[in-house]
Amino acid sequence: MATTGKNKDNANSSTGASKASKSKGSADTEQSIVWIGMDLGTSRTAIACSNGVRESFPSLVGYPKDIISHKMLGTDVLYGKDVIARRLSLNVYRPLEAGVIKGSGDDKNVAADEAEANMTAARQLVKHAIRSANAPADSLVYCVIGAPAEASINNRHALLEAAKEVIDSVIICSEPFSVAYGMNVLTDALVIDIGAGTTDLCRMHGTMPEAEDQVTLDHGGDILDAKLSELLKKSHPEVSFSLQMIVDAKERFSTVRSTSDPILVTWPVNGRPTEIDITNEMKEACFSIIPPIVEALGKLVASFDPEFQEVLRNNVLLGGGGSQIRGLAEAISDYMDEHLGGGQVRQVEEPVFAGANGALLISKDMPPEYWEQLS
Numbered sequence: 186m187a188t189t190g191k192n193k194d195n196a197n198s199s200t201g202a203s204k205a206s207k208s209k210g211s212a213d214t215e216q217s218i219v220w221i222g223m224d225l226g227t228s229r230t231a232i233a234c235s236n237g238v239r240e241s242f243p244s245l246v247g248y249p250k251d252i253i254s255h256k257m258l259g260t261d262v263l264y265g266k267d268v269i270a271r272r273l274s275l276n277v278y279r280p281l282e283a284g285v286i287k288g289s290g291d292d293k294n295v296a297a298d299e300a301e302a303n304m305t306a307a308r309q310l311v312k313h314a315i316r317s318a319n320a321p322a323d324s325l326v327y328c329v330i331g332a333p334a335e336a337s338i339n340n341r342h343a344l345l346e347a348a349k350e351v352i353d354s355v356i357i358c359s360e361p362f363s364v365a366y367g368m369n370v371l372t373d374a375l376v377i378d379i380g381a382g383t384t385d386l387c388r389m390h391g392t393m394p395e396a397e398d399q400v401t402l403d404h405g406g407d408i409l410d411a412k413l414s415e416l417l418k419k420s421h422p423e424v425s426f427s428l429q430m431i432v433d434a435k436e437r438f439s440t441v442r443s444t445s446d447p448i449l450v451t452w453p454v455n456g457r458p459t460e461i462d463i464t465n466e467m468k469e470a471c472f473s474i475i476p477p478i479v480e481a482l483g484k485l486v487a488s489f490d491p492e493f494q495e496v497l498r499n500n501v502l503l504g505g506g507g508s509q510i511r512g513l514a515e516a517i518s519d520y521m522d523e524h525l526g527g528g529q530v531r532q533v534e535e536p537v538f539a540g541a542n543g544a545l546l547i548s549k550d551m552p553p554e555y556w557e558q559l560s
């Protein structure tokens with residue numbers, strides 16, 4: 186990657202920035218570096234920066250639909266929460282799908298113009314994230330970006346393309362690896378990162394994980410939302426709801442606990458707000474992500490050195506937004522007991538920032554030559 190400073194729009198705080206060992210241009214011009222760990226997720230982007238900035242926002246980009254919405258909003262583009270709030274006036278892009286830029290890589294199902302539009306939105310999203318870091322205009326930005334464990338070479342190339350306007354040096358690492366690194370769990374552990382588009386698993390055994398240590402499953406929060414929606418359409422066909430209402434209910438009430446208070450939502454039936462009990466559907470949808478995760482865990486354990494299999498099974502870490510389902514760690518442990526002959530699972534401390542925190546630590550630890558090797 187290039188190591189020249191980019192023309193960043195913000196020029197504020199420089200606290201925490203250090204001087205570049207590789208300086209731009211002549212040997213006597215030293216530039217400060219701001220290190221950024223970025224979890225560029227399908228549903229949320231989070232950054233943790235060496236200047237202390239931490240931000241997280243929905244991975245959404247919106248453009249005014251017409252001249253009226255443009256006049257009303259007074260801007261060409263909106264990001265994150267503002268997109269959700271103003272979505273009726275916007276053409277909304279969620280440019281990442283299953284953790285990679287839609288239409289990049291080997292996906293031939295996306296039309297060329299749609300792929301291009303998603304690429305533009307992804308580029309703007311990355312720019313927005315970097316702007317939120319408030320790096321001084323003349324500093325270098327070194328950024329470690331978390332991507333799904335099995336992102337293909339083409340997907341990675343698209344990420345680099347999206348990043349190159351605002352980032353000077355980049356490392357793309359696997360999401361669960363950055364979570365593990367941030368927790369300083371570098372050996373004898375299995376890390377599960379439950380995102381929106383994917384669930385990523387990674388086996389940590391004291392060295393850089395390789396392809397066979399990592400698995401990406403399509404089962405994440407999006408699939409759970411689709412499942413909940415399908416179950417509710419069947420059991421309550423009279424109720425009107427949108428996908429956003431499903432996501433809101435899930436993020437408020439998700440649980441796999443067998444005992445819990447009834448889960449009640451007030452949704453319209455023939456235009457009239459009506460209280461609906463969605464307890465069973467919520468539990469069934471939330472539980473549906475457990476079997477595929479345990480199956481993948483089982484494969485990662487079984488293909489490992491037999492002497493260390495038990496240690497791995499008993500040190501499973503759960504991160505990502507989806508890990509916030511109530512009772513999930515215990516339920517996965519129980520399911521592992523039943524199907525893998527034992528297992529212990531615990532949740533990471535900061536599910537939303539765990540990936541970005543870890544990526545920031547990686548960025549600080551990696552010597553310059555690694556940036557070239559890994560990017």
Ligand SMILES: Nc1ncnc2c1ncn2[C@@H]1O[C@H](COP(=O)(O)OP(=O)(O)OP(=O)(O)O)[C@@H](O)[C@H]1O
Nearest residue numbers: 226227228229284380381382383406439505506507
């Ligand atoms: N309390 C909660 N219970 C269940 N799911 C939740 C909760 N809070 C957030 N989620 C879900 O977590 C998912 C987002 O997690 P995360 O931010 O880790 O994903 P991401 O990094 O954007 O996705 P990916 O890693 O797949 O690219 C979404 O599906 C969101 O609805």
Ligand SMILES: [Mg+2]
Nearest residue numbers: 226227360380
């Ligand atoms: Mg993620």
